[in-house]
Amino acid sequence: MPVSASNGFPGPEGFASPLAWLLAPVTVPAFLDELSGTAPHHIARGRSDYFDRLAGPAVAEQILAALRIDPAAVKLVRGPDHLPPEQYTLADGTVDLARVRAGLDNGYTIVCNNIEKYLRPFSTLTHGLEVELNFPTHVNAYITPPGSTGFLPHYDHHDVLVLQINGDKTWYFYGDEPVPPHLMQQMHEVDPAGLPEPTSLHLAAGDTLYLPRGRVHSAETTAEPSIHLTVGIHVPTVLTLLTHTLHMLSLRDDVVHTRLPARHLDDPDVRESLGALIHGGLMAIEDPDSLAEGLGAMQDFLVRRARCPVVGQVSDTVGIDAETLVRKQQPLYSRVTATGDGVGLQFAQLIVSARGDHETAMRFLAERTEPFRVGDLPGLTTSQQIELTRSLIMSGFLLRAATPPPTEAAPVHT
Template identity: 30%
Template sequence: MNPFDSTSQRPGSRTGTGVLDSLLTNCDQDTFAREVWGKRALLSKGASDFSDLFSGRAVDELISRRGLRSPFLRVAKDGSTLPTSSFTGPAGVGATIADQLDDTALWRQFDDGATLVLQALQRTWGPVGDFSARLGSELANPIQANAYITPPQNQGFDDHYDVHDVFVLQIEGTKRWVIHEPVLDSPLRDQPWTDRRDAVATAAAGEPYIDAVLEPGDALYLPRGWLHAATAQGEVSIHLTLGIHNRTRYAVAEQVVASVLANLRDDPRMRASLPLGIDAPDSADLDMVKEAILSAVPEADPYPDLARVHRSQARPGPLGPLAQHELLQNLTAETPLQLRDSLDARFDGSRLWTRVGWLEFSDEDLEHVRALVAARITTAGNLGVDLAERLVRAGVLVPVAH
């Protein structure tokens, strides 16, 4: 079964204007999909006001007050990443944590010209998390959000390429971006730029595809593989990078091969040992194996594993334990409820798969759950209070946001 076939199985799919064409680009979504996605860099001047997503005050709060640990920040200077020990330390009384961010050390590094990189902001800063979830839903690709805070006249990293697409959103200050075309189109995750240093350096010395200064509100899209380097201008620069972890045909091929191999386990010829004394197959054995693989390809079903990987690559929307407890304590037929965000809810027969697990339903309950998934907001009475309580306890339903 293909769990990706029906839009009713993917609640929350957006029609019309979304964040992509209203906030990130100066073209409509169809044009972006047809002419830009994965093909070329795109600079959109004055795309939107991003000040509600992130700010310098947010940077200071995250570094000085949130108790972040080292995986959520790295520091770069002169093209290299500094050791974690240079900007972390013990958390103090009451916490046995040795690698929390040391705000004094970070200030000194920043004052000395280092770029601060706040990583995985979709986990630590609410507005960025909500925005990333919406964009990920529109693109059907998981999003990671990083912030780059660069002192005036400094460059965090040398010319390089990423192995994922990115949107760059300029938040504060200005930054000059120099973009060159790829030396390797659409690189996979195990094909980093460091494997092609000489080619990257040669290409970066040529005529740029884009050479522009990004100002607050500007957005830049870079497909994976496109070379880039960025330098802050006369003031501190803050930009967000939304990394798109692209789903590729190669990843589909991996799942097809895995399905083929799983099917071949049931073939006694494949389980048989090679002839005694033979350390490699002869041509007859090799031909037989190839023929068996080709015969198994039409029966390969990669969709269950693709759906499992898709669910694992992002998190469901926020859920507050105390709010959930209060919801249960006061649940009545009139209680408004909503489907939890970013569940990636999909039906497979009488079963509902989500990022928080799967649930099996009777035919009667299944009809109500399908209506819930389509509408997203309901009342406990519409579902039946017992079914509503079950879905609240499972973390599928949450209080309606106000």
């Protein structure tokens, strides 16, 4: 099933992707081939305004205002001390911003989780990363007063890109080895008393820090307040793929629903026979169709994470013909999927369905990254091309693109 790879993001022009912007001058290939999953890496820029287009001077107030309706997304933390939500919520269940600011004055870090759900610039960034990497992504914000530490030494279950927005922060790393994934799965807790002496680095405004999963760390501000964002990158594992594949297999094949025999826990002979049953399930998982179904389920999950695009207006569809130039909404992860009586173009929480004779055009749309003319849609009559384009503009998948100015013909000398 084809998947789109359109990359729109809030960074300045001149970067091929949102990840390229976050990592520059480190290239995306260098990051993926040499740095990802290895060790913390500091990208120092000496440009305090680097992230202004994403998060300007008023970003703290914008985030708090957006999250006011959802107290569950806001936490106040000062080392081991976590303020209970009732201490900074109003009677109507919303966040009391005055109490939150008072907590900041008393040394608490304001933690704002999953801000991509509330502010479109951050959802554009995260979805752009998801389109590029195929990894689910989220953004948290941390507003910390001077000379303070938010969380005690801890580790994250996912990779993180730290974006220092305002102020400076000192980061501490404890040991050279990450917590192994099997211990993370057991919710292993860090004992601060048993940690080695940390190494440290200074993160200035405009810098990026890459932190792979499992690395024990903490951070504290200097003499100035700090605002930083963490872009959490949830890299799927073999367990993720196996889980999705098994689930999809369970919907169509009874091999994984075979009943276990009585006394399978206590009878050694019965226990020994279980290997043959397990082997049958593993053989079914190895089938290419089963793997494709598992990957399709992961695609479906990623598609549904996107926020719905801005819906088009009827006026946007007036005057469309075969020469009209259009482009895809960016970023927008999409795929072509079978429906009951045809095919569907799935994106965000929407599916635009059509008859089976539209499949070639749908796949063209899912794979296309550049603007195109309506008449370029393959396998359709002109009226079908126009009808499909109008439907996709109204649903927000397509936008009318500016028509490039005509190229002047060079003078002919005789």
